[in-house]
Amino acid sequence: MTINQAQHHSIGHIQIHNVFKSYGAHTALQDISLDIPAGSVTVIIGPSGSGKSTLLRTINHLERVDGGFIQIDGEFIGYRQQGDKLYELKERDILKQRKSVGYVFQNFNLFPHLNVLQNIIEAPLAHKKYSKEQAISKANQLLSLVGLREKADAWPKQLSGGQQQRVAIARALALDPKVILFDEPTSALDPELVGEVLNVIKNLAQLGKTMVVVTHEIGFAREVADHVVFMDQGRIIEQGNTKDLLEFPKEERTKNFLARVL
Ligand code: ADP
Numbered sequence: 699m700t701i702n703q704a705q706h707h708s709i710g711h712i713q714i715h716n717v718f719k720s721y722g723a724h725t726a727l728q729d730i731s732l733d734i735p736a737g738s739v740t741v742i743i744g745p746s747g748s749g750k751s752t753l754l755r756t757i758n759h760l761e762r763v764d765g766g767f768i769q770i771d772g773e774f775i776g777y778r779q780q781g782d783k784l785y786e787l788k789e790r791d792i793l794k795q796r797k798s799v800g801y802v803f804q805n806f807n808l809f810p811h812l813n814v815l816q817n818i819i820e821a822p823l824a825h826k827k828y829s830k831e832q833a834i835s836k837a838n839q840l841l842s843l844v845g846l847r848e849k850a851d852a853w854p855k856q857l858s859g860g861q862q863q864r865v866a867i868a869r870a871l872a873l874d875p876k877v878i879l880f881d882e883p884t885s886a887l888d889p890e891l892v893g894e895v896l897n898v899i900k901n902l903a904q905l906g907k908t909m910v911v912v913t914h915e916i917g918f919a920r921e922v923a924d925h926v927v928f929m930d931q932g933r934i935i936e937q938g939n940t941k942d943l944l945e946f947p948k949e950e951r952t953k954n955f956l957a958r959v960l
Contacts, residue, residue, distance in 0.1 A: 710876035710908030711736040711771050712757060718765035719752055726752045728932040730766070734925070737906045741919040741940070744929035745955060750912040753929070754879050757910065758799040759792055770798065770877060797825055800870030800878040804886050806862040808854040808869070814841070815850040818869045827873060840868035844898050860891030864898050871902075878902070880911040916959055920944055928952045 712734035719727035726749045734740050742750045755761035757768055759776030767784060768775040776792060777784040787795065808817050818837040822828045828836060841847045844864040854862055863883060870878055880899065884892040896918045903909060903922050913919065919926055919940060926943040928936045928951075936949045947953050 709736050709771065712877060712908060712910070713769045714753075714757070714766070715768070716766035717753070717756060717763050717768065719749075719756065719761060719763055725932050727756070727763075730932075730934055732927065732934065732937070734908060734910060736771075736908055738924045739903045739909045739911065739922055740925045740927060741923040742910065742912045742927045742929060743914065743916070743919065743955070743959075744935075748929040749932040750929055751881050754881050754910060754912055757877070757879055758796050758801055759787075760801070762786070775799075794825075797821075797827075797873045798876045800873070800875035802863070802866055802870050802878065802880045802883050804882045806854075806859070806866045806886070808862055808866055810854055812854075813850070814846070814852050814854070814857075814865050817854070817865060818872050821869070822872050825873065833872075837868070837872060840871050841865075843871075843901070844868045845894075858891060859887045860894045863887065863895045867895075867898055867902070875907070877908045877910070880909065880913070882912050882914070884913065884915060914959060916944065916956070928955065930955070 714730055714732040717727055717730040718725070730753060742753065744750050752761055756763050757775065762776065767777065774784060775795065777786055809820065812820060815834065815837055818840060819833040822833040822836070823830060838847060838850065841850055844867055846861060846864055849857065849861065857865065883899065884895050887895065892915070896915060899911065900922050923940045926938065926940050927934055928943065930951050936943060936947060936952045943952070944956065947956060
């Protein structure tokens with residue numbers, strides 16, 4: 699294997715090391731460690747308030763950690779190392795680093811004053827990643843990927859929730875991130891719109907990008923995930939390959955949770 703190939707295979711390796719996070723007296727994350735291989739799909743499940751979303755937000759430094767650290771392909775997220783100390787990056791450098799981590803929010807968060815195409819090309823143009831022509835061409839490819847090529851000129855409010863979320867997914871891909879994080883991407887949708895969004899995410903899994911998905915959709919996890927992580931009260935209670943964790947959970951809390959959601 700050449701060095702280039704070796705690098706290619708290691709794109710998007712997330713390492714979470716002993717991460718702690720509190721809000722005042724409340725501990726939201728308690729000593730979380732997780733190794734997420736490049737190109738894998740990891741689904742995080744657990745009851746409401748267990749810290750899933752907080753954990754996801756730490757992976758692109760939308761949330762500052764109180765202890766521990768996170769690396770993607772060996773690079774510290776939100777910090778730089780000097781000697782044996784970590785110093786928080788400047789806002790500008792945090793934004794630069796975030797380009798390699800796409801994020802899909804529960805509530806889509808499209809810019810309401812921009813049309814679909816403008817939503818997608820905004821970041822690539824702001825970061826001077828592509829020329830305008832290249833950005834538009836790439837945006838149209840991404841719209842085809844999410845099945846919305848004909849909606850390039852539509853305004854967000856003219857779209858259904860499922861369509862808006864598919865645009866948000868295309869937008870998250872526009873900077874060609876190493877990693878895509880999905881924070882309950884279907885929980886704000888009417889039930890009949892959930893399937894179309896899950897299908898788009900399922901297709902992305904075949905692109906070989908590292909994906910981490912917080913969701914209550916166990917059927918989706920079973921079909922798409924390589925790895926499932928169960929969290930409760932700020933801790934990882936159990937994790938494993940999808941079939942083992944969903945079919946043969948070892949911990950009582952995992953069994954009880956699965957019995958309630960399945
Ligand atoms: P989940 O995604 O599993 O529902 P969260 O990560 O959203 O859980 O929340 C974990 C815990 O941290 C909850 O108890 C929640 O109330 C608390 N929390 C999350 N965000 C904040 C915040 N910005 N300020 C204070 N408490 C927060």
